[in-house]
Amino acid sequence: MRGRAVAAVLVFPGSNCDRDCARAWEAVTGQAADFVWHKETRLPDYDLLILPGGFSFGDYLRCGAIARFSPVIAEVKRLADRGHYVLGICNGFQILTEVGLLPGAMRRNRDLLFICRDVYLRVENIRTDFTCGYSTGAIISYPIAHGDGGFSIDSRGLRELQDKDRIVFRYAGPDGRVVAGGSPNGSLDEIAGIINGRGNVLGLMPHPERLAEAILGGDDGRVMFQSIFQTITGATV
Amino acid sequence: MKFRVQVAVLLKKSVLDPQGAAVERALKSHGYEGIKAVRVGKLIELEVEDESRCEVKTKVTAWADQLLANPVLETFDVIVEPQL
Numbered sequence: 001m002r003g004r005a006v007a008a009v010l011v012f013p014g015s016n017c018d019r020d021c022a023r024a025w026e027a028v029t030g031q032a033a034d035f036v037w038h039k040e041t042r043l044p045d046y047d048l049l050i051l052p053g054g055f056s057f058g059d060y061l062r063c064g065a066i067a068r069f070s071p072v073i074a075e076v077k078r079l080a081d082r083g084h085y086v087l088g089i090c091n092g093f094q095i096l097t098e099v100g101l102l103p104g105a106m107r108r109n110r111d112l113l114f115i116c117r118d119v120y121l122r123v124e125n126i127r128t129d130f131t132c133g134y135s136t137g138a139i140i141s142y143p144i145a146h147g148d149g150g151f152s153i154d155s156r157g158l159r160e161l162q163d164k165d166r167i168v169f170r171y172a173g174p175d176g177r178v179v180a181g182g183s184p185n186g187s188l189d190e191i192a193g194i195i196n197g198r199g200n201v202l203g204l205m206p207h208p209e210r211l212a213e214a215i216l217g218g219d220d221g222r223v224m225f226q227s228i229f230q231t232i233t234g235a236t237v
Numbered sequence: 238m239k240f241r242v243q244v245a246v247l248l249k250k251s252v253l254d255p256q257g258a259a260v261e262r263a264l265k266s267h268g269y270e271g272i273k274a275v276r277v278g279k280l281i282e283l284e285v286e287d288e289s290r291c292e293v294k295t296k297v298t299a300w301a302d303q304l305l306a307n308p309v310l311e312t313f314d315v316i317v318e319p320q321l
Contacts, residue, residue: 062307069304098307105309107248112255152252152310186253 003233007048008034010076010092012067017053017089017209024209025050028225029237038070047232048085049076051092053145053207063106063148064094073099085228086201087130090146093193093203102196102203103161104153106146110186114147118218119184119206121192122172125165128195129231130202133223139176140220142206144184149205151187151194161194169193169204239320240285240293246306246313247278281305284320293317 007029009021022033033050036043043049057066067073073095080086080101088096096102109115123131123138134140153161161167169192171183183190185205193204208221226237248254254276261275287293297315306313 061305065304065307097309103309105307107252107310108255110253110255112259150253154309186255 003235004031005029005047005229005232006034006044007031007050008036008043008046009050009052010036010038010072011052012038012054012056012070012095014056014058015052015054015091017091017207020207021050021052021089021209024212024221025225027213028222029229036072038067038072040075041071043072043075043079045082046079046084048087048228049079051076051086051088051095052209053090053092056091056095059091059148062098063091064096064098067091067095068098077101080196080201083198083200085129085232087228088201088203089207089209090144090149090205093205094148096201096203101201102194103157104151104194106148106205107150107152107186108148109146109150109184114145115149115184116143116145117184118143118211119192120172120174120176121169121206122176122178123168124170125168125195127165128168128199128202130195130224130228131168132231133227137176139172139174140223141211141218142204142208142221143210144206146185146205149185149187150183151189151191151205153188158189161191162189164197166195166197167191167193168195168202169206238287238289240287240290241318241320242283242285242293242297243316243318244281244283244297244301244305244313245278245316246281246301246311247276248310249312252310278311290317290319 212221
């Protein structure tokens with residue numbers, strides 16, 4: 001029998017990619033994901049928690065700053081501490097940095113514009129449980145849709161990310177070249193996604209769930225959901 | 238006692254401030270050459286009731302550190318004035 005991975009998508013007031021995430025998960029794995037409201041204080045042992053994109057609490061104060069104090073965050077930390085997988089996409093990534101499960105913070109985009117378009121990414125680390133299905137140096141396309149996506153961190157933090165191979169995605173050109181200053185949003189070291197030291201919490205600004213089926217115009221995002229599903233269940237999809 | 242508290246949040250000096258740079262360019266386009274730097278931040282105003290100024294300062298500083306500012310990117314000042 002095929003293995004089962006139990007996934008949940010967290011829903012904050014203002015989340016707007018929650019259904020896209022659940023849809024992508026189900027389309028790729030054939031298994032439905034639960035929706036979990038941010039007020040929940042006790043979660044079953046989900047294998048995977050997805051913090052979706054959107055504008056939690058209207059992005060008031062700072063992106064993710066208020067969501068960080070939602071009751072469900074204590075459960076996110078508990079499951080992350082026990083090695084369960086946590087995936088933060090866009091606003092979900094911003095929340096994870098505010099929570100402290102991932103380092104750094106997101107600044108306003110360099111050109112002050114909200115950017116909504118497909119970008120090219122280079123997969124920098126295919127040894128993570130989220131990216132094991134990609135090939136080395138793969139150039140993939142995911143959409144971005146954010147106004148505050150300029151990844152920022154102090155120089156010591158940046159060195160640690162670099163030295164420990166924790167930069168998982170970088171913004172690249174169509175030919176896969178990463179050029180200094182070439183990110184769309186002013187991200188430091190062109191960083192688009194990072195992982196924690198233990199390797200079970202990944203955050204990225206681009207949206208794999210928005211290009212996870214061919215009918216959407218591309219399915220590069222599919223591999224991320226396949227990878228994590230395969231890691232959890234040992235089954236391929 | 239009632240206090241009016243202002244928390245001024247600014248991006249750290251080391252952090253690029255694209256809003257500040259845009260405002261600086263706009264001001265300079267009005268012909269004012271004396272401007273050397275512009276930074277845009279936010280001002281959060283609270284009305285607080287507590288026993289003493291130092292009590293308020295301590296509490297609001299803790300909130301600022303945890304919620305109102307992000308220490309990775311921002312610095313903040315807390316100004317407490319008694320409300321008469």
